[in-house]
Amino acid sequence: MQYTGTSEPLAFATLEAIIANIHDTADAAFEAALQRKLDHLTKPLGALGQLETLALQLGLIQKTLSPYLLKPAMLLFAGDHGITAAGVSAYPKDVTWQMVENICSGGAAISVLCVQHDLELTVVDAGVDHDFDAKRRRRFPLLDRKMGRGTADFSQHPAMTTEQCLAAIGLGMAESEVHLQAGANVLGFGEMGIGNTSSASILSHLFTGLDLERCTGRGTGLSDIMLAHKHSVLKASLEHHEGSHPLDANSDPATALHLLRYFGGFEIAAMVGAMLMTARHGAVILVDGFIATAAFLVAQQLAPALRGYAVFCHSSNEQGHQPVLDWLNVRPLLSLDLRLGEGTGCALAIPLLQSACAIMNQMASFDTASVSGPA
Numbered sequence: 001m002q003y004t005g006t007s008e009p010l011a012f013a014t015l016e017a018i019i020a021n022i023h024d025t026a027d028a029a030f031e032a033a034l035q036r037k038l039d040h041l042t043k044p045l046g047a048l049g050q051l052e053t054l055a056l057q058l059g060l061i062q063k064t065l066s067p068y069l070l071k072p073a074m075l076l077f078a079g080d081h082g083i084t085a086a087g088v089s090a091y092p093k094d095v096t097w098q099m100v101e102n103i104c105s106g107g108a109a110i111s112v113l114c115v116q117h118d119l120e121l122t123v124v125d126a127g128v129d130h131d132f133d134a135k136r137r138r139r140f141p142l143l144d145r146k147m148g149r150g151t152a153d154f155s156q157h158p159a160m161t162t163e164q165c166l167a168a169i170g171l172g173m174a175e176s177e178v179h180l181q182a183g184a185n186v187l188g189f190g191e192m193g194i195g196n197t198s199s200a201s202i203l204s205h206l207f208t209g210l211d212l213e214r215c216t217g218r219g220t221g222l223s224d225i226m227l228a229h230k231h232s233v234l235k236a237s238l239e240h241h242e243g244s245h246p247l248d249a250n251s252d253p254a255t256a257l258h259l260l261r262y263f264g265g266f267e268i269a270a271m272v273g274a275m276l277m278t279a280r281h282g283a284v285i286l287v288d289g290f291i292a293t294a295a296f297l298v299a300q301q302l303a304p305a306l307r308g309y310a311v312f313c314h315s316s317n318e319q320g321h322q323p324v325l326d327w328l329n330v331r332p333l334l335s336l337d338l339r340l341g342e343g344t345g346c347a348l349a350i351p352l353l354q355s356a357c358a359i360m361n362q363m364a365s366f367d368t369a370s371v372s373g374p375a
């Protein structure tokens with residue numbers, strides 16, 4: 001594939017190489033072996049429902065009949081969004097950096113859930129418009145990897161330059177690789193960035209073909225009037241850039257990158273890279289809510305084999321998430337009416353992954369337990 005206009009051919013070549021090394025998890029013979037093992041466990045056929053589907057997926061990813069979780073970790077990418085100037089969020093932009101500090105101090109939902117579920121949490125400043133105090137002692141590490149001080153306002157300009165977009169993808173790859181090389185075989189990705197449901201709405205619309213209106217929700221809690229305003233801003237932004245990008249998001253990888261650059265964010269691009277690298281290492285990708293799913297749509301367009309590695313953790317209450325999940329034809333593990341992001345759905349799904357492994361590794365079979373199988 002060719003991506004014209006980049007001054008970083010090396011980064012793009014690296015991206016291509018990583019994509020080329022994401023192997024399809026599909027393996028009919030091995031899947032049959034996993035299914036046989038599940039069917040011989042002491043329970044009626046299929047009685048553990050979605051847990052069985054999950055166990056099977058983990059087995060296929062790890063190519064083992066005895067899947068396991070190793071060093072599960074959460075990477076949370078933060079970035080600011082120029083589109084906030086158009087009044088698309090119920091909260092001020094400063095909440096991004098304030099929440100980054102709160103997350104690192106242990107006070108945010110994701111901080112608490114990571115402690116509860118024994119997940120290593122790393123926060124990455126991918127482009128927050130704030131000078132963090134590098135000397136401050138924090139409970140969770142904050143990595144300074146700024147790609148800029150917030151993206152450009154995409155109602156006027158592309159959100160990122162090509163270089164920034166590729167660099168942000170590279171950042172996500174590098175930070176996830178740190179954990180993958182240390183042995184982690186499951187990574188969850190969170191985000192913090194006031195205004196980022198706007199990016200996610202446009203990307204969801206472009207990559208699925210669902211109506212923009214269906215993909216545009218209240219985010220942090222917009223009123224009806226503010227929601228209508230957000231929709232009109234997003235619609236006008238698309239019209240403003242019409243002609244500068246191909247209409248069909250699914251035509252080729254270069255187009256996918258182009259659209260990510262125009263309407264994405266630093267933290268979303270970093271998630272794209274992190275998801276790709278995780279699959280490249282044969283590890284499990286935990287997909288959180290609406291924003292993470294938008295990143296997944298981009299990443300999947302770049303590497304269709306990514307799909308097999310992704311566990312969709314929950315269905316967000318953000319309008320647009322369930323339709324996108326339906327479009328992807330995936331069934332998420334949880335439905336808790338969350339609408340937060342931060343990776344909270346990933347953390348909450350961890351016990352289910354542990355249970356899926358436990359049934360495969362610890363349940364008796366009809367033979368070993370001398371229990372009669374189906375009549």
Ligand SMILES: Cc1cc2ncn([C@H]3O[C@H](COP(=O)(O)O)[C@@H](O)[C@H]3O)c2cc1C
Nearest residue numbers: 089091191192193194195196197219220341
């Ligand atoms: C206090 C607070 C904590 C959050 N944690 C995640 N988000 C979530 O809300 C933001 C997206 O919504 P919108 O597009 O409407 O701005 C993102 O930062 C997302 O992570 C939060 C939002 C707030 C206000």
Ligand SMILES: O=C(O)c1cccnc1
Nearest residue numbers: 289290291316339340341
């Ligand atoms: O589902 C999400 O990821 C989400 C929803 C609302 C606000 N922030 C994130």
